[in-house]
Amino acid sequence: MNNLTISDAIQILDPKTTSDAIREIEYYGGFAGKKRAIEAVNQACEMACSMMRAYRKDMxxxxxxxxxxxxxxxxxxxxxxxxxxxxxxxxxxxxxxxxxxxxxxxxxxxxxxxxxxxxxxxxxxxxxxxxxxxxxxxxxxxxxxxxxxxxxxxxxx
Incomplete structure (x- = not known):
């Protein structure tokens, strides 16, 4: 599976992101297909949690x-x-x-x-x-x- 950029992860998790934008991320990021899309969401969640833990640790x-x-x-x-x-x-x-x-x-x-x-x-x-x-x-x-x-x-x- 391709690695997400932070920008892609934010877009995937942002509730304001449109379905068209998600399809574009899937297409250009190589995440087309249900299984790969779920993997991308999981990776985005892991990135977000990791950043929040680091933020909490720093702050x-x-x-x-x-x-x-x-x-x-x-x-x-x-x-x-x-x-x-x-x-x-x-x-x-x-x-x-x-x-x-x-x-x-x-x-x-x-x-x-x-x-x-x-x-x-x-x-x-x-x-x-x-x-x-x-x-x-x-x-x-x-x-x-x-x-x-x-x-x-x-x-x-």
Whole structure:
């Protein structure tokens, strides 16, 4: 089967594309016939999914919350946060764009999954003001006025 160009893939998947345009793509791209047309649609879908995954990875990485500790403001510095809802947050998957986390303002993260893998929709965490942030390989540490959040990159299966 011939390889699709990105332009062809967009045209095939775009609901505004006319049937005449699809026939032209089939003819010039060598995708005539039902089986080849289905293969072309599958290839276009694979291209689109691959690009969306790359976009998501570049823009909004997924991270797992691995640890939350006290900064010393209220509890003993370096000890695990066991108060309130903090223990429930460990193991949750969040969507984070590291570059958009600003110093001096609260961090807001969208929860994607609970620690048991169940999807979480419309759930967010909003922290106190961010004091510092660091990234090393696949680990991120965000220090807020009240807590230190440790994250590691998470790959969806």
């Amino acid at each position: 909004h990485m997924l991270y797992k919350i691995t640890r939350i500790t006290h900064t010393g403001t209220y509890g003993k510095e370096g000890t695990d946060r066991t108060d309130g809802r903090y223990p429930l947050r460990i193991g949750r998957i969040v969507e984070m764009r590291y570059d958009s986390i600003g110093i001096g303002i609260p961090m807001t993260l969208n929860y994607i999954r609970d620690s048991d893998g169940m999807p979480l929709r419309f759930n967010y965490i909003r922290t106190s003001d961010v004091v510092s942030k660091s990234k090393n390989n696949n680990k991120v540490v965000i220090t807020t006025r009240n807590s230190v959040f440790e994250f590691e990159e998470y790959e969806e299966e």
